[in-house]
Amino acid sequence: MLILTNHDVSNILLNLSSEQVRQLLNSLGKTLSLYSKEQLSNEPKCLHQPHRSNIVTKHNDTTLVMPSSDTTNTGVKIVTLPHNGSATGANLVIEPTGAVVGMLNAAEVTAFRTALTIMTLFARVTHIHKKNIICFGSGRQVEWHIRLALLLAPTEVQNIVILNRGQSRLDQLEKDAIASLRTRYPQVDFRLVSREATPDFDALVQLNLSLADVVFCCTPSTEPLFPFRDLASSPKPRFISAIGSYKPHMQEIDTETLLSGGKIFVDSKDACLQESGELITANVKPDQLAEIGEFLASDGSPGIPSTGNIVFKCVGMGIMDLVISRGLLDIADEAAIGQTVARF
Numbered sequence: 111m112l113i114l115t116n117h118d119v120s121n122i123l124l125n126l127s128s129e130q131v132r133q134l135l136n137s138l139g140k141t142l143s144l145y146s147k148e149q150l151s152n153e154p155k156c157l158h159q160p161h162r163s164n165i166v167t168k169h170n171d172t173t174l175v176m177p178s179s180d181t182t183n184t185g186v187k188i189v190t191l192p193h194n195g196s197a198t199g200a201n202l203v204i205e206p207t208g209a210v211v212g213m214l215n216a217a218e219v220t221a222f223r224t225a226l227t228i229m230t231l232f233a234r235v236t237h238i239h240k241k242n243i244i245c246f247g248s249g250r251q252v253e254w255h256i257r258l259a260l261l262l263a264p265t266e267v268q269n270i271v272i273l274n275r276g277q278s279r280l281d282q283l284e285k286d287a288i289a290s291l292r293t294r295y296p297q298v299d300f301r302l303v304s305r306e307a308t309p310d311f312d313a314l315v316q317l318n319l320s321l322a323d324v325v326f327c328c329t330p331s332t333e334p335l336f337p338f339r340d341l342a343s344s345p346k347p348r349f350i351s352a353i354g355s356y357k358p359h360m361q362e363i364d365t366e367t368l369l370s371g372g373k374i375f376v377d378s379k380d381a382c383l384q385e386s387g388e389l390i391t392a393n394v395k396p397d398q399l400a401e402i403g404e405f406l407a408s409d410g411s412p413g414i415p416s417t418g419n420i421v422f423k424c425v426g427m428g429i430m431d432l433v434i435s436r437g438l439l440d441i442a443d444e445a446a447i448g449q450t451v452a453r454f
Contacts, residue, residue: 146403176428185432247328338366
């Protein structure tokens with residue numbers, strides 16, 4: 111049994127080569143493709159993805175329990191989102207024999223696998239420029255969306271604007287991640303802007319949305335972060351993703367923005383219809399959705415649309431944690447990272 115602490119996981123992720131990221135991206139893409147394929151088949155399934163269970167205490171702390179299996183391995187993710195803190199927890203990977211392969215701190219894995227899921231589509235879209243990127247939020251999700259976008263499109267990205275309500279979390283993000291990215295990507299202009307420290311914040315948001323090619327939404331907001339008219343003021347195709355809202359009362363984008371691309375890309379139709387506040391508010395039906403896995407198959411899959419907005423709503427599945435956790439455990443084992451526990 112191999113145990114990877116948060117420090118171990120961070121060390122591995124921050125030192126991934128471009129080739130390793132693309133290998134993980136391909137593994138995740140194959141898993142999502144198989145997941146979508148099996149939803150349409152009555153044959154015995156290789157992937158098992160029950161709906162996650164939520165536990166909400168009287169203190170408004172939420173714990174999510176997410177089991178999954180790809181037949182080769184079984185995974186259980188337990189993550190807690192405190193009402194006044196950041197998400198934390200653990201991912202457990204188990205062999206069919208019941209032997210524990212490993213356990214990883216879930217905080218960085220969650221942010222990485224979610225951002226990597228968005229990248230499965232982001233990396234394949236060719237008709238949308240990636241020059242100007244806007245991120246809403248200030249946590250690990252924002253960091254990994256930016257890191258992966260730069261790693262996968264290093265010559266395309268020129269401007270990144272990060273928008274958040276409070277200034278202190280932006281200051282921490284600058285210290286933890288952005289400062290080093292400024293050095294690594296000197297050709298990219300990074301701007302971190304908070305409502306708290308910016309009197310004309312709303313006007314600045316409107317201006318940057320009109321210029322944006324890519325909009326990453328990474329906040330647990332209960333109301334839309336911006337109105338569709340801010341995008342409509344400067345019509346052009348955009349890539350828009352929303353990953354922060356994971357409960358029915360949460361909503362990062364309004365209905366007009368959600369429907370602006372025609373079909374809505376999702377990680378899981380069933381999960382998004384049950385959990386996504388955006389879809390519930392818009393009364394979206396299954397035939398309005400397109401699972402990303404349907405577009406990632408090597409043979410016979412429909413092509414990624416080549417016109418209009420691309421809107422991707424992702425609520426996350428345990429199978430994502432399983433495939434990425436197993437990949438990271440393999441990388442750690444090869445690099446002799448982590449603590450091995452014998453005879454667990």
